[in-house]
Amino acid sequence: MKSVQGKKSSFRIIKKAATIALFSAGLATFAGVGVQNGAGLFSSPAVTASADTTATAQPTTNQLFSVNTRYGSQTTLNTNSFAQLTQSQYNDYGYATTNKKLDLTKDFSVTGRLYLGSRVDGGGDAFNILFSPDNPNTLRPASSTGGMLGMNGLASSFGLVFDEHYNSDSSYGDFQNKSWWQGGRYEGVVSWRTTSPDGTLNSNKRQDTGIGFASAQSADEKAQVVSMNKDMINGQGHPFAINYNAATSTITISVPDNSYSGAFGRDAQLVYTKTGAISGSTWTKQVTSQQKKDGLYLSFAGVTGAKDYNNFAVAIDSTNNINN
Structure with missing residues (x-):
């Protein structure tokens, strides 16, 4: 037992x-x-x-954007989070656009490098950091290239435009940037450009007050116009940062390399304070209550014109809160 x-x-x-x-x-x-x-x-x-x-798992930075160019679309930025937007040819265009609208009830940020080409003379038309309620891939190329800045046809949109080419045709509404010694030569500008509710590109035409070159106003009183630093047109990447404060509904974009001082044969940078400009390298924009409610796509656009072109590109280094 x-x-x-x-x-x-x-x-x-x-x-x-x-x-x-x-x-x-x-x-x-x-x-x-x-x-x-x-x-x-x-x-x-x-x-x-x-x-x-x-x-x-969250998407990697390069997977948050889709690229659409004249030569077709690709699902993402390349593995280095880089997108070539235009080639060395006329009437070209390209967009790198967020796959989803930004949730403007939350803070967000994006950093990277913008490439403004290497053609100082004959370079153009523009590089545009664009915010729009509709995806710009819906645009017809003829509506967006050249002086249309990649945004004509997009309703109630705005973009910070690095405009390398001045179009004298009033239909484009370009700001005429000049200083006392330049005579008939005009340098590029950086400023906000906007569209109306029907998608028409709004004018940014210069309005002189007769006091001095830098005291000029703009048809868009909040355009924040400053002279563009042509030294950035060197084929190299130039850092940028986009930060959004949801509490104040304010977008702030900084491009430090756009600031420059006077040198032999060149005046100091023109900062048109009467257009709302606050510095040569920082711009702010407040989104409307409707834009905040609906959300906006963020695009990096490059466009060339019938007479000028450049190789525009963008690289995204970091993002926060754009995959909402």
């Missing part, structure tokens, strides 16, 4: 130990702890842990 009782006790102990072992193994799997294999080494976590990680 004693030997039989001893066997029962041993059986209970073995059964209990097995139950604990199974529970412990299950717990290790649930927690993603490595389990010992036959060779006495620890393998990677169980598949269930990997599946959970995959389910919550």
